[in-house]
Amino acid sequence: MKPNEFINQFLHQLNNIITPGAEALGSEMQQKLRAAAQAAFDRLDLVTRDEFDAQQAVLKRSREKLEKLEQQLAELKVQVDNQHS
Template sequence: MLTPQKLEELAQQLAGNLPPGLKAAADDFEQKAKTILQSQLSKLDFVSREEFDRQSAVLAKTRQMVEQLEERLDALESDKQD
């Protein structure tokens, strides 16, 4: 199995064997691709991991409260029918 380190070494070997003109074009393409990718990712509406974890905790607590209220309502309805 190829490890990330071996893949990186292979990529470096391949890049080292490219003709100078092609290598310059590949470097230019890589830089432009990074710039475009960063630009497009910055347009997306992401939240930080911390905010996601906070909201997950709030949701879990809210879910627990809803379940408790449902149990109380069921108990009240059961008492009302008796």
Template sequence: MLDPKKLEELAKQIADAVPPGVRNMAEGAESKVKQILQAQLSRLDVVTREEFDIQSQVLIRTREKLEALESRMAELEAQLETGKPKS
């Protein structure tokens, strides 16, 4: 989910943009705007920053392993071509 602080700030900005007369008529406009924003944003297909960072680290480790395997495979292929193991 999105950062609650940022969501609150956005809700406050929207509530502050509402003219004072209208704001006074609608009690709790800020919390209602926040609820609507949360509902709409939850429908979006997004991930949190934490989830993104975790997946980035997984990808980095996977790339490192792939590079190591490619290097090892190249060594083994070279050994097959020369006919003797590298020691």
């Protein structure tokens, strides 16, 4: 989810929580809420969904390579043990 989409969803949920009369406060209040939310999220150490998905794919490939290397090592150990027997 992109940051602006996240903020829009956050503000929508906030509007649903606040009493119905709060929507009557007008666009100025919503602009101030949006600016405050944006400032709060800018201070957080967040990554985009795309960045998260990319790192997750890298981690998956690394795990697969590690498992393959572990299997090769186990096979080599068996070969060495068989040669010494």
